[in-house]
Structures are given as structure tokens and as C-alpha cells.
Amino acid sequence: MIGHELGGRYEILARIGEGGMALVYKAHDILLGRNVAVKVLRQQFVHDEEFVRRFRREAQSAAALSHPNVVSIYDVGQEDETHYIVMEYVEGSNLNEIITERAPLQTEEAVRIAMQICDALEHAHYNQIIHRDIKPHNILIGKNGRVKVTDFGIARAVTSSTITQAGSVVGSVHYFSPEHAKGVSTGEKSDLYSLGIVLYQMLTGKLPFLGESPISVALKHLQERFEEPRVVNPHIPQSLENIILRSMRKNPGERYGSAADMLRDLESCLDAGRLNETKLHFHEDMEDTRVMPAIRGGAVYDAPAERTTVEQESYASRQPQEGQARTQGKRWIKPVVMIGGTLLVLGLLFFGLRMFLNDLDTSEVDVPYVVGKTLTQARSELEAAGLKVEDPIIYEASEKPKEEVIQQSKQNMIVKTGTYLRLYVSSGPQMEEMQNYVDQKYSDVRDNLLTLGLTADQIKSEEVFSDKPAGTILSQSPVAGEQFRIEQVAIRFEVSKGLEMVAMPNLVGRTQKEAINLIRDNELRLGPGNGIVEEPSFEPAGTVLEQFPHEAGTEVAKGAEVSITVSSGLPADARQFTFNINVSPAQAGGTSEVKVVYSDATGQNIECCKQTISDWTTIPVKVTLGPGKEAQVMVYRDGELADVFTRTYDQVQAGASQGESVPGMAPQEPEPPVEQPAEPQEPEQGAATENGGANQGESHNSGGNHDEQG
Template identity: 60%
Template sequence: MIGHDLGGRYEILTRIGGGGMALVYKAHDILLNRNVAVKVLRQQFVHDEEFIRRFRREAQSAASLSHPNVVSIYDVGQEDDTHYIVMEYIEGNNLNEIIQERAPLQTDEAVRIAVQICDALDHAHHNHIIHRDIKPHNILIGKNGRVKVTDFGIARAVTSSTITQTGSVVGSVHYFSPEHAKGVSMGEKSDLYSLGIVIYQMLTGKLPFLGESPISVALKHLQEEFEAPRLVNPHIPQSVENIILKATRKNQSERYDSAHEMLIDLDSCLKPERLNEPKATFVSDSDMDETRVMPAIRGDFRPVSPAVPPPPVERLERERSSSSQKNDVQWKEEGLAEQKQKGWKRPTTIVLVTLVALALLVWGFSAVLKKLDVPEVDVPYVVGMQESDARAAIEAKGLKVEDPVTREFMGDIPAGEVYEQTKANMRVKQGSFIHLSVSDGAVLEKLANYKGKMLQAAKDELSALGVNVDDSLVFEVEEVFSEEEPGTIISQSPDAGTEFDPKAVELKFMVSKGREKIEMPNLIGKTVAEAKDELKAHELVLNEDDILYEPSYVVKKGIVIESDPYEPKDPVSKGAKVSIRVSSGPPEDAREHQFNISISPAEAGKTSEVRIVYTDARGDNIEWGKRQIQEMQTFPVKVILSPDTEARVTVYRDGQFVDSKTITYEEIVQGAGSSTLSIPGTEIATPPPSPKEEAEPATTEPDQEGQTDGDGETTDVQQ
């Protein structure tokens, strides 16, 4: 169905659910450009004309409902053997999923949901539509919190058809009303009973009745009382428990008269004055129905004839009595005269002959009745058994299995298991025939080859076939490092072409999560050769074309400046390509100059510390270094200049500024390859500049004419 344009209008996108009667798909309405839900009838029902007629009529009836808490039905149609109903698409979850995930629910949330369900039922009942299958699976909760009741009308079509044809009661046994379990006429109060069970489950997280078989659960609805909700969950207010108790009374007369009455009670049950109201009591604590034998839950629902003809022996006695009376009358009227004529022997002979004839007649009838009187036996319930075991159980009771048995593919029932029988839970004559319906299991699908495909595409395809891809035990995914793109399927188990049951298969996929991640090494400050070795050791790729050279005043020639696109310590996949930027040295228009600084100690014969700082194209106030001197020494300091800039060297002795020298780019271009700065041993009285003053040489350097020291003498400064 996936990808099929149903009715030339509804494009089937994916399967979103299904049950025993139909499959539900998400589709796109091409005409109105909106998403819809399409319910498609299962193939085993498409040839049942009575069912189809009821199905369509009830679906059309449900389409007449227009209520914010009822899933709207847009269209009903048929294409070949495909019968479908188009409904409103609800983005969200059903109530059963919510209960399974986080029950018991908070009381206010459960009441809010129940109010909306009850409102929907009130609207439906006013339109003479009974749901008949209220359960959490049929309650949808949208992402906006809106409650939507679905499957109106369909439940009625299913129940009417199956009861008429097979005597089965169709529905969800855990939510059955007692009258539903008995197969008698159902009304509005049956929906209210089911709603009471739903509220019980929301607030307690459990179902009130459980059993080993549907029959045992249905019997409990008829005969047993469930555990009080407040015993299971003490946080339930008494007013809310009272609603549950009243809605689920076995006697219909003790339930709410209508959904509207129950809705009014739900609307006010959380008011402060009602929370601790007295526990509800009822006229009768038991039901006459509770002790009655349950009618057939599955099999033929055949009414007992009100007038049973008397056995042949009784008829014979009546005939004999009538004949005797007639003879007596005749004897009285005619016998007397004849007696007078023929004497007493003839009447005696007649009486004796009559008695002998009657005796022989009675004996003959008794012999025939003994042969015709076949004993009755209980029909064993064999649903859920394997066919061979079912046959043995039936034959052990003196009954026979009607051949051929009905065989159908049933995806949710194992192959060879009996899923339906006739004459269940009743007494029949020995030798009677029992018809069985046996599952052929699921329709097997062939597993496609998903190797090389993306995981999500495989999930979508398998989900459409009915595989529960959200169950890790069913759909196992192992992620491994590989050269493939992340999310690509590398291998699968079972192999492609294997036949599988979508409901029972266990799949395993090995999926690529890309190449293994490592930490990007730090290449900055390394030579090109060192960078290559480092990348090779980490299984990273560096091509010659990815080595980019650029000029730099700061970084020496041949040293790595930066790596791209990954910085040091970034996560990177093994085998990834990396590029680096390498210094080619200063640009071609850069010029180099050397300051030769000759400096003496502050006092002859004593040690002085000399500190030299320079500023050029590489930066400001760069430390050249410190030296200890005891006599005059000359230190070469090389600087680099870019066009329209200047370089300056500053000298400190014993922590005090003593002198500085500046040269411009134009002076170097004119031939000044080097210059000399001489600093004699005479102490300079000028205090050393602060770091801020070093950045502003105009306020700290002496002018070109000279500087007067503390003794009034002028010290020459060479520029």
C-alpha cells in the first residue's frame, strides 16, 4: 500500500497502526493538500457482503458526528477489493501508550481526559450512535492535549455482523460491560461502563479484571467485584472513586442514566467541597446476573425454544389414555346389548388382545427411544490450542471436527493455532460436528537488501510492513567506525531474501558511525617536516597542494602558522584531509636594519645589567634580552621594517632608561643598513619611563639637540 494513490486522491505515506479488522495508514490528501488517516479493511472481510454493507452504513452514520472530541470522518470509498475510510489525522499518542508510559496519571489529568471522552459519548448518544468498544486504544491524545475518540460506527458494524454469523462477541474483553459479555442488546450505558473501566485504569495503572482467557475475564465482569480504586491508589479522591463505582455497576439501572449525567458529575468532582464526600452506596450490593451461568461468549447464540414437545413416551401415554376412554364409552353404549347376545367371553378376549397390543406398542417405542436417546456432552473450548491438540480434545468428548477447517493468515496468531470454533461453551449431542478456524500464521515477507542504504530508509520500509522498529530487541542496531557515511548500513541479519514474519522477526543491522574521531594535534610552531610526521602518526592526510605559504613578520620562515579546518584539540575523523599555512618569511618589500649598541657600565670596574627593548614591524616593545657587563660591550639588535613605518631600540641600565634610537623605512631604503648607539658610563639622572611612557617615546626620549644632565652638562644623543 505504501506509495499507492488510493482512489486517485490519497497518497499512502506510511503505516501507523492496525487491529483485527483494519489497517491504518497515514496518507496525504492530494486534492486538499492535508494529511489524513486512512483505515483499510483487512482482506479476509472483503467478500462478506453483509459485513461490507453494515460497515459502510455505520461508517457513513459516524461521519454525521461533528464534535471537537470525535475524530472526523471525511470519506468512505472502495477501490477494487479495498474498502477504506478516510479520517482526520491526529498527531500524538493513544491513551493506552500514555497509560503504559506513566500510569497512574494525576487525578486532574485523568478527569480532564474523561470529561472529553464523556462529552464525545454524549454527542454520539444524542445522535443514536453507540460506540461499543470504548478502550484506551481508541482514545487519541493530540500534541495540543485535545482528546479524540475514534472508531465510532465501526464497532457497531463489526458486532452486528459477527454475532449474526458466528455467535461471537467482538470487542475488548477487559472493557466489556456485563450485558456485552452475555451477548444481549447493548445501549448507551454499556459505553459508560467501559468509560468507568478506562478511568479506573488511568488512575490505578492496572485493569480491574485479569484472567487466563477472554472467557475468564468476561465471567469476572459478570460475577465478581473488582478491588476498590482507592485501595490501589489512596490518592484518588472519594468523589472520583464514586464516579467509577457508579459507572461500573453490573446492574444497568444503578449506573448513570446518560452520558450527560456522568459528564455533570465529572465536571464537579474535583471541587473542594466534594473531594471527601461519603462513599457511594447502592440499593443492592449484588446482582442477580452475577450468579447466572454465562451465555456463550463464542459460538452460536441460539435462542431456546419456549415450547418443547413432550417426549414420545408421554405422548404414547396420552394416546393410550384417550383410546381407553373411547373404548369405555363404546363399551357402555354398545357392549351391554352385545353382552346380552354373546355372553361374557367376547369382551374379555377383546380386552386381553388390546392390552397385549398396547404392551407390544409400548415396548417397541421404548426400544426405539433407547436407540435415539443420544447423551449430551460439553463442547470443550479449544481456541488457542494447536490444531492437533484441539482435534484430540474434541474427539475425546465423542464429537467430530468438521472438515475442511477454515484456514486464514492471521498476523497476530501463531501458525496452526485455533482462533475460532463453533458451539463453544454449550452442550450438544455426541457425534455433533464442530467447525474450527485455524491460523496459517502471518503473511511472510521477503527481506530486502539494505546494505549500503541509510538506516532511516530501512526503518520506514520495515515499519510499513509491520515490524516494531522502536523495540531494540526486535530491531537491533550496532554502530561501528567505518569509511562509509554515518547512518549507512554495512551488514544485516538475516540475509537479504530471507522470508520473515513482521510480528516475530528479530533483525540486526551493523551501521556506520563514520570514521573514528581523534584529537587534532597542535602543529603551530612546528616545521613542515615535523607537521607531516605528526599528521601521519594520527592517520590524517596532508597533501602538498594543501601546504599554503604566506609572508609573516612574526613567524620565521618554514614554521607552521595555522592548521585548517581543524584547530588544535578539535575532534577529527581519521583519514580526514588537513591543510596548513606556513610562513614564507617577511614580505619582499620588508627591510632589515641592525642597531649596534655600545654601552659601558654605570661605574667603571662595577657590574651593570643592560636590558634592550625594540619596536618594529613584528610588534611593540619586544624584549631583545638582558646582559651583565663590567666593561664596554657592543650588542647587535636586528629589526625589520615595513613601508611607511619606523623602528626604535630602547636601552635600560640597572633598571633605568638611558637612551633610545629610531630609524625610518625611508632611511633604510636610502642605504642605512646599520646604525650605532653609544652609551658611556656617565649616569643619567632621568628616571626610567613607565611601560606607558615606553609606548609614548615623544615624552621620554631626549630631543636631537641633546639633554642637560643634573650638573648642567649636555649629553649628546646620536639619532
């Protein structure tokens, strides 16, 4: 429930208490921005339609109460199978915690708390609402000292069938009125009886009735007398003890007439004039219990109220007036005779009683304090002191070691030899048996354990990968059947977080061996059989063509199966052809870099080879063709496309061929030099013929040389 938003409005913050019927959580009202207390009905009651109907009706009735000493009811609702009541949140402690920590309380404090409880009851009774479950657990004390009574009307929803439900009645039966213990209809005075027990517990630190079972405690409410408060705590004023004695009368007619009457008595009980008032006396309760019916349904026997001391005095004061009507006679004779006879009888009785008491006089002893000792040691010590141990011994769950005495009925007092003492002995800590939670959903188990009373810190979990659904409990500690104490146990669960996931690797294009290694490295498995299917392909034999059912990159659980399709080689109708490419350098006598690229059925633009040539060179290029396909070879020389050759599938089938040559270029001859004609010069006089003849001879030579060169 922690972190859950109940009704779309109340955010559950923490669990702050629990009872037999419900769990109580601290929550935050998102709508109004305030903290509230949310009481959630336990799961074992949600299918009891009668109970749920009364639960809702009574909670709605309690919401009508408006009083400073009553916890306010804000809302009642249901979400799925969760029934809840939203109440005022009181920052502080409940009265039971205060009693446990520091009882007996100071008289003034106890009276102040009781007055506020009584004031709340008066308001509730005026509105025809009977609480029926007044106990310290339902009394909240705020940090400011304000007393708040809670659970108004809730107890009325408990039917007689719940008396055996664990936790439902066991905690409340110590505060039941006799009529409530019989399981019959109760009224306002039943609440006053319970308040009397709460006041008794605040002032003495103990409960008036204890027993081994709820039934035995209920019978004591009906039949037994309780140890008077001033016997347990002599510091209690008599006026306050009188209030407890009157409120705890077994006969409802002898209790206070209303909460208002009891409140008035509480308001004045600590006045100086009342502290040492006369103790109230009533006729023995045992006379009343003989006429009370057995514990069963039906009407409550309402015996006539016995006269109290005040009523008896009033009755006696009326007798002289009634005797005045008698006839006047010899008034002095009869009284003298009666007085004389009475004195004689009293004298004889006095001397006889003294002799009898002298014979029966027994010694008195101090009651040994045996709390903290073993039962055997306590019994021996008490018997050695002349006291007796009441049977049966009352065993109660306790933090004390087993067989250790945790309480005794009488202590710090002197009693007659032979007096019986009741001992309360530890049966050891309350133990629970660990259930088998393996294979159950962790969230459900955790909620159930929190309902038992464990805290969130006591429940730990570790998530591990497993083939079980996520959230399933795989193992537990303690193991099933082991005993544990709720307040000390630390429970650990190993919880499945499902299968571990991995990204599917890309297997296509890899060799069969590479693909198998990748599958194993990723903790995957080959599919049914050997997980490998072979089929013809233009890819090289052994190359993975396909993977299924998981594509590359998808998230799959470790251990998942994957199958691969592998190439078994070329199809039967495939054909291969070899181009013999003859290539020469770009220039005869020079060198060129040649690169051949081809495309065929096996792929596109596949670089076949690359080399440097200096003369004619034959380069074989093997290609593969399928029906309707063609192969293409591209020859690059010195980085430029030199030529392209193609073959179709049909040409290869027909055996057609042609030369594949890529010639270069022949070397270029150097051009002869061109002579420039000489510029004509003016001949000098007398030398023109000689110079002219000489020039003609060089020109020939030159011409002859040119022709020769040519």
C-alpha cells in the first residue's frame, strides 16, 4: 500500500498502526493538502457482506460526531476490494503506549484523561452511538495533551462470529462489560464499565482480569471479583477508587446512570474534601452472578439494583416516622428486655469468638518477590514462605525466557500464611511459522507480510535472471516451516526478473563458422536439428544467406533459438566464363597501371585485379552468369576507363567469343627542324661575286645535307 494513491486522492505514506480488523496508514490528502489517517479493512473481512455493510453504516454514523475529544471522520470509500475510512490524523501516542511506558500514572493525569474520554462518550451517547470497544489502544493523546477517542461505531460491526477470529476480540475482551462478554446487546453503561477498566489500568499499571483465553477472561468479568485499586496502589484517593468501583459493577443498574453523571463525579473527585471520603460498599457480586445466564445470545438479565450505603441510610432515617402510628403502650418494658437480651448474647458471642480466633490465629508473612525467577524457583520460594501457588499457572507470550515468572498477583505486602498467589509465566516469544512462498508473486507476498506486522526494512529482495516470469519468488530465507519472531526476523527473497536479453547479432554475409561462433558467444542456440539449412546461391559456398526468426539488432532472450540458411554453391543452371583481356601500356615502351572491375551474378563492381604493365599483358577475368543476366568487365588504364567488355548468358551458352584487346598508342617520330632563310644583305663593292659564290656553296651543302637527312 505504501506509495499507493487511494481513491485518486489519498497518497499512502507509512503504516502507523494495526488492529484486529484493519490496518492504519498515515496518508496525505492531495486535494486539501493535509495529513490524514486511513484505516483499511483487512482482506479476510472484505467478502463478508454483512460485515462490510455494518462497517460502512457505522463509520458514516460516526462521521456525524463533532467533538474536540472525538477523532473526526472525513471520508468513507471503496477501491476495488479495499474498504477504507479517512480520519483525522493525530500526532502523538495512544494511551496503551503511555501505560506501557510509565504506568501507574499520576492521579491528576489519569483523571484528566478519563474526563476527556467521558466527555466524548457523553456526546456519542447523546447521538445514539455506543462505542463498544473503549480500550487504551483506541485513545489517542496528542502532543498538546488533547485526548481523542477513535473507532466510534466500528466495534458495533463485529458480530458474534468474530469472537474466535485471531486478533479481533482477544485484545478487547479485557475491557468487555459482563453483558458484552455474553455477546448480547449492550448499551451506554457498557462503555462506562470499559472506561472504569481503563482508569483502573492507568492507576495500577495492570488489568483487573487476566486469563489463558478470551473465554476465561469473559467468565471472570461475569463471575469473579477484581483486586481493588487501592490494594494494588495505596496512593489512589478513596474518592477516585469509588468511581472505579461504581463504574465496574457487574450489575448495570448499579453503575452510573450516564456518562454525564460519571463526568461530574470525576470533576470533583480530587477536591480536598472528597479525597478521604467513605468507601462505597455494595452487596457481594457473587449473589448477583448466581442469577445471571450463561454466555449466549439473548436478553441481559437486569437484576434489581441493590441499595447503596446512601440509600440504606435514607431508608433507616424513615423508620421512626413510620413507627409513630403504632399504639402507645408500655414502651419502656419491651425495649429494656430486648436491649438486655441483646447485650447478653453479644457478650457470649464476643468471648466465644475470641477463644475461636485464638485457636485459628495464623501467622503473617511478607510476600516474596519472585518476578524474574524460574517457575520452579518461584514455587519453591513461595512454598518455603508458607504460601501457595494458584493453579493453573497462567502462561503468556513474552520477550522473557521461557518458564520465567513475569508477574505475580500479590507483592510488597504482608498476607496470611497459606494465601494463594497467582503466577504469570513466560511461554517464550510469540513465534510465527514461515510459509512457502516460492513460485508466488513477490508483490502479493510482501503485502501479506506487512499485514502480519513486519516492516518494509525486514523484507529484502534480490532480482536475478530466470526462466520464471518476472516478479516470481525463486527462493526464500527463512525456509518454509522455520519458526521466527516477527519483530526480529529478516526475510530475504530471490526474485526472478525474467530472461536476460541480448541484441541479436548480424549473421548474414558471414561464413558458417563465424555465424556459429557468434551464436554461442551471445548465449543463443541453433534452432531445431542443427539449425542450418543449405540452398544454392551465387554467394560463395558456406556464406550465410539468411537468419530467422530473429532479425539482426532485435532484443531476444538469452537461450533463444536461431536458424541460418547457408549457400551450398552455384545453382545448376549457372554458367562461368573467363575474359582474357590483352592490355598494352598506353604508350609503347612505357608503363601503365591497369585495374579491372567486373559485375556478374555474384555482385556488382567487383575489383578483380590491379597491376603495373610495361608490355602487352593478358589478364584473365572469371565471371559467373545466370539465365537472363550478363557480365561486364571494365578496364581502367592509368585511372581512365580504357574499354568495356560484356557477355550475356545466351552468348556464353552459344560459345560466342571475340578478342578482348586494349591496345596502346605507337611512339611518335620527332619532326625535323625547320631552317629560317637568311635576310639579304647589301654586298660591298668589289666583293659581291666572291661572297655570292661562297654562299651558294653552303646552301647546297645545306641542301645536300637536308636531302641526305631526308
